Amino acid sequence: AETWSQVPLAPPDSIFKLSAAYKDDTFPNKVNLGVGAYRDDDNKPWVLPVVKKATKILLEDPNLDHEYLPITGLPSYTTAAAKLILGEDSPAIASGRVSSAQTISGTGANHLGALFLSRFYQFNGDKKVYLSDPTWVNHFAIFRNVGIDPLTYPYYDPKTIGLAFGAFLDTLKSLPERSAVLLHACAHNPTGVDPSREQWGQICDVFLAKGHYAFFDCAYQGFASGDLDNDAWAVREFVRREVPLLVCQSFAKNAGLYGERVGALHIVAPTVETAGRVKSQLSVLTRSEISNPPAYGARIVSLILNNPELFDEWKRDIKTMAGRIIQMRKELYKLLTEELKTPGNWDHIINQIGMFSFTGISPDQSQALVEKAHVYLTQNGRISMAGLNSHNVRYFAESLDRAVR
Numbered sequence: 001a002e003t004w005s006q007v008p009l010a011p012p013d014s015i016f017k018l019s020a021a022y023k024d025d026t027f028p029n030k031v032n033l034g035v036g037a038y039r040d041d042d043n044k045p046w047v048l049p050v051v052k053k054a055t056k057i058l059l060e061d062p063n064l065d066h067e068y069l070p071i072t073g074l075p076s077y078t079t080a081a082a083k084l085i086l087g088e089d090s091p092a093i094a095s096g097r098v099s100s101a102q103t104i105s106g107t108g109a110n111h112l113g114a115l116f117l118s119r120f121y122q123f124n125g126d127k128k129v130y131l132s133d134p135t136w137v138n139h140f141a142i143f144r145n146v147g148i149d150p151l152t153y154p155y156y157d158p159k160t161i162g163l164a165f166g167a168f169l170d171t172l173k174s175l176p177e178r179s180a181v182l183l184h185a186c187a188h189n190p191t192g193v194d195p196s197r198e199q200w201g202q203i204c205d206v207f208l209a210k211g212h213y214a215f216f217d218c219a220y221q222g223f224a225s226g227d228l229d230n231d232a233w234a235v236r237e238f239v240r241r242e243v244p245l246l247v248c249q250s251f252a253k254n255a256g257l258y259g260e261r262v263g264a265l266h267i268v269a270p271t272v273e274t275a276g277r278v279k280s281q282l283s284v285l286t287r288s289e290i291s292n293p294p295a296y297g298a299r300i301v302s303l304i305l306n307n308p309e310l311f312d313e314w315k316r317d318i319k320t321m322a323g324r325i326i327q328m329r330k331e332l333y334k335l336l337t338e339e340l341k342t343p344g345n346w347d348h349i350i351n352q353i354g355m356f357s358f359t360g361i362s363p364d365q366s367q368a369l370v371e372k373a374h375v376y377l378t379q380n381g382r383i384s385m386a387g388l389n390s391h392n393v394r395y396f397a398e399s400l401d402r403a404v405r
């Protein structure tokens with residue numbers, strides 16, 4: 001037979017397909033609420049002012065070269081990145097129990113974390129991981145790629161358009177001991193629904209009681225509340241209470257460095273000695289996959305994290321992004337409830353957090369929005385709030401109103 005004749009044609013990635021359809025659409029008022037990337041009020045990608053400054057400093061450095069980074073990444077970057085998520089005063093950092101490796105953004109962190117688990121985690125039986133239902137769809141493929149079977153736990157309740165907390169907690173209790181469970185650290189994708197601190201506390205109780213392993217994915221630190229520390233609260237609480245865990249970190253969204261692929265994996269080990277062994281294996285795994293991570297984005301983030309003035313400026317830039325998104329939530333809510341009197345309850349629009357919102361509309365209604373109104377969103381009714389702005393929020397509210405009537 002012809003070489004590769006047995007290769008089946010894969011379907012296109014649904015999000016990227018949606019973006020392509022949006023691009024081809026010539027309707028002047030088209031709206032793209034599909035892709036999870038920040039846009040400013042003129043629907044343009046936003047290069048953070050602090051990133052522009054850091055880039056200038058970087059490029060003016062007469063000693064800048066293009067040598068390889070160490071296998072586990074730029075040390076000034078990984079050390080500062082660990083502090084950013086785990087906290088300046090983290091007991092795990094103070095006691096030298098954190099093994100960090102620079103990764104190809106958050107996707108690479110998830111992959112390396114999954115690969116490490118697949119190799120070294122003492123699974124209770126078959127290799128399985130439990131993901132929230134729903135979750136970022138790529139999680140399924142990432143775990144399958146390394147031979148871990150992805151299963152789900154209840155998370156979202158379509159009836160309340162909120163957290164299915166009771167079912168979530170009951171499932172955690174009923175899983176075999178030492179199960180590996182993926183948790184979104186904040187700004188859950190795709191629902192925008194996060195547990196409250198009180199609920200996180202109860203989740204943590206069950207992790208401790210059952211000896212579960214927490215696989216935290218943190219792709220939106222700062223995007224949920226506009227405050228980096230606030231958004232890292234759950235991870236830090238789990239560390240404080242000594243739940244075994246790892247954290248996948250991405251600077252794609254909060255630094256707007258999507259294409260530069262700046263991420264890190266941090267594994268918190270029980271002892272310094274274990275952390276050393278873990279790190280040695282992260283190095284071995286990374287060596288065979290990418291040899292060494294890319295330098296450019298990590299150097300920019302390192303400059304921002306290690307310079308107090310740039311760090312403060314970054315925090316202001318994050319507030320600008322998170323603030324605009326929160327403002328859009330308020331405006332959309334107001335239009336739907338006060339002006340258009342759209343049937344149904346829309347409280348979730350302002351209660352949900354971060355870049356995404358689950359509108360609660362049906363796949364047919366979503367389809368109608370795409371086909372009739374040129375409003376592009378995924379079939380599950382998820383909208384990227386960053387795609388809304390002062391120019392299109394009214395058009396979107398009116399289109400949504402029409403779709404649900």
Ligand code: PLP
Nearest residue numbers: 105106107136189217219250252
């Ligand atoms: N994890 C979640 C939940 C995400 O939503 C994303 C991006 O959409 C990622 C990880 C990884 O993104 P990146 O690889 O661009 O950092």
